[in-house]
Amino acid sequence: MAIVRFRHVAKSLPHGFWLRKRRVLHDVTLTVERGEVYGFLGPNGAGKTTSIKCLLGLLTPDEGDIELFGVGGARPEARQLVGYLPEQPYFYPHLTGRELVDYFGRLFGIEAAERRKRTARLLETVGMTASADNPIRQYSKGMLQRIGLAQALINEPELVILDEPMSGLDPIGRRDIKDIIVDLKNHGTTIFFSSHILGDAEALCDRVGLLFGGRIVRESSVDELLEEKVRYWEAACEDADQAALQEFPLHARQGQRSYYRFESEEGLGNWLDAVKGSGGRVVLVTPHRLTLEEYFVDAVRASDSGELAEESTA
Amino acid sequence: MIDRLSAIAVHTFREAVRDRILVLFVMFAVLLMASSTVLSWLTVGSELKIVTDVGLAALAVFGMLIAVFIGITLVHKEVEKRTIYAVLAKPVARWQFLFGKYIGLMMTLGVVLGLMSVFYLGMVWSKGGVAPTHLLPAIVLTYLELSIVTAVALVFSSFTTPILAAVFTLATYVVGHLSWGFADFAARVPSPLTRVLVTVLYYGIPDLETFNVRSRVVYELPLAPGYVLDATAYAAAYTAGMLTLAAILFRRRDLV
Numbered sequence: 094m095a096i097v098r099f100r101h102v103a104k105s106l107p108h109g110f111w112l113r114k115r116r117v118l119h120d121v122t123l124t125v126e127r128g129e130v131y132g133f134l135g136p137n138g139a140g141k142t143t144s145i146k147c148l149l150g151l152l153t154p155d156e157g158d159i160e161l162f163g164v165g166g167a168r169p170e171a172r173q174l175v176g177y178l179p180e181q182p183y184f185y186p187h188l189t190g191r192e193l194v195d196y197f198g199r200l201f202g203i204e205a206a207e208r209r210k211r212t213a214r215l216l217e218t219v220g221m222t223a224s225a226d227n228p229i230r231q232y233s234k235g236m237l238q239r240i241g242l243a244q245a246l247i248n249e250p251e252l253v254i255l256d257e258p259m260s261g262l263d264p265i266g267r268r269d270i271k272d273i274i275v276d277l278k279n280h281g282t283t284i285f286f287s288s289h290i291l292g293d294a295e296a297l298c299d300r301v302g303l304l305f306g307g308r309i310v311r312e313s314s315v316d317e318l319l320e321e322k323v324r325y326w327e328a329a330c331e332d333a334d335q336a337a338l339q340e341f342p343l344h345a346r347q348g349q350r351s352y353y354r355f356e357s358e359e360g361l362g363n364w365l366d367a368v369k370g371s372g373g374r375v376v377l378v379t380p381h382r383l384t385l386e387e388y389f390v391d392a393v394r395a396s397d398s399g400e401l402a403e404e405s406t407a
Numbered sequence: 408m409i410d411r412l413s414a415i416a417v418h419t420f421r422e423a424v425r426d427r428i429l430v431l432f433v434m435f436a437v438l439l440m441a442s443s444t445v446l447s448w449l450t451v452g453s454e455l456k457i458v459t460d461v462g463l464a465a466l467a468v469f470g471m472l473i474a475v476f477i478g479i480t481l482v483h484k485e486v487e488k489r490t491i492y493a494v495l496a497k498p499v500a501r502w503q504f505l506f507g508k509y510i511g512l513m514m515t516l517g518v519v520l521g522l523m524s525v526f527y528l529g530m531v532w533s534k535g536g537v538a539p540t541h542l543l544p545a546i547v548l549t550y551l552e553l554s555i556v557t558a559v560a561l562v563f564s565s566f567t568t569p570i571l572a573a574v575f576t577l578a579t580y581v582v583g584h585l586s587w588g589f590a591d592f593a594a595r596v597p598s599p600l601t602r603v604l605v606t607v608l609y610y611g612i613p614d615l616e617t618f619n620v621r622s623r624v625v626y627e628l629p630l631a632p633g634y635v636l637d638a639t640a641y642a643a644a645y646t647a648g649m650l651t652l653a654a655i656l657f658r659r660r661d662l663v
């Protein structure tokens with residue numbers, strides 16, 4: 094069952110001194126199924142945060158429609174089962190971390206005793222128990238992110254929306270947040286998170302949507318995206334007779350070891366036979382697949398040149 | 408629903424109390440009331456009257472200043488500091504957010520006005536020797552006036568910047584105290600179109616002078632029976648209208 098559904102959503106926002114409207118979202122169509130981790134990826138300014146705000150009813154789309162649990166996101170009841178961590182979260186500086194989580198629990202209508210219990214448990218989960226009673230104005234960026242995650246989980250949500258959850262975190266913070274996401278996923282929670290850091294998405298996501306210039310340029314499973322093709326094979330051998338391997342493209346040499354790259358499996362096979370025949374040892378064979386990073390750059394370039402072509406014909 | 412409203416109201420109250428500006432306002436008002444004693448030395452024979460008069464005026468003016476300056480930032484501060492996103496991403500309707508904020512500010516004003524009044528009444532009591540119960544209606548009416556001013560501030564703050572909202576709200580306050588003149592004017596103006604326009608203005612702008620009974624109570628003149636009750640009904644109706652307007656303006660606003 095689809096939990097989130099965008100259909101041809103477009104949105105313009107006022108921009109600059111004269112508040113002229115500029116189109117931020119052109120055509121966003123995507124679905125997030127129950128129980129999956131969906132990576133909403135795109136460079137800065139692609140429209141990720143705008144899309145999320147439309148989903149939560151903070152912005153009203155100009156065109157298209159959005160469903161959250163089957164109803165419009167602008168309806169408060171649609172948000173009862175949603176947890177949301179805003180981008181670069183900033184919370185009431187006069188509250189303590191514990192008070193903040195408790196306050197947001199009240200907004201969900203959770204009973205006082207239950208709230209206390211959940212708050213304590215969540216503060217523990219995000220590693221904020223020690224600073225829970227300090228005012229938020231004293232928190233560092235990483236602490237804000239952690240307390241933000243705690244407040245997003247106070248209602249035991251079925252859908253967690255995380256806007257750039259890892260941005261500005263140190264490696265330990267990133268690992269902790271990743272662990273929490275994996276844990277949520279294992280408990281069946283649906284996760285929709287935006288990021289411009291592709292490594293995070295590669296490790297966590299079931300499916301990704303690539304947003305570029307306000308358009309979804311690709312939506313697919315991560316495996317599908319990455320296994321499309323092996324870019325090249327890297328292979329290395331030692332003690333081989335160089336004369337016998339002359340016909341193969343030598344990529345690099347390091348001490349006794351010679352590195353080769355092959356575009357096709359056939360080329361690799363021939364090389365393997367040649368190495369064996371010349372009495373050498375194969376020490377390395379690695380398929381190099383497209384990383385999400387490379388895929389992303391490709392997609393962005395393709396989209397760029399497409400736009401240029403469109404402009405030149407127009 | 409009540410739960411959410413009260414959560415937002417209590418939170419707004421707590422924020423205002425932890426904000427040190429509020430303490431500054433209260434201290435200033437108390438100082439001004441105390442200084443009226445000094446002022447009263449300059450007059451012969453009417454010392455008590457000066458203290459009573461200046462104190463009541465200080466109460467009204469400082470209450471108004473707090474209502475305007477917290478009222479206009481209620482929504483804007485949340486949008487600017489981006490604290491509103493996390494709140495409205497919860498199952499909270501926008502009108503609940505607005506009304507909760509309004510109730511929270513009225514709670515704050517109640518406490519502030521209460522504190523100032525206790526100090527003020529104590530001072531008048533110690534000078535005059537009798538319990539100044541005749542001043543209570545003036546204080547209650549000041550609070551009702553503040554409920555209208557705060558609602559007006561909320562309307563302006565739900566669609567414009569704090570500076571413009573402050574200007575509009577203060578203008579409404581000043582014109583509101585002179586609006587009885589519109590009724591007079593409408594009766595005398597010959598052009599029917601102008602008459603309609605002025606009449607609309609008269610009913611649209613809150614009649615804040617209704618809530619000013621300071622000179623009457625200072626001279627211990629009686630108020631008409633049911634005066635406070637009528638004024639309460641008027642304040643409630645006007646406030647309800649303003650809050651509805653604020654909710655409509657805020658309902659579809661894009662929170663960029």
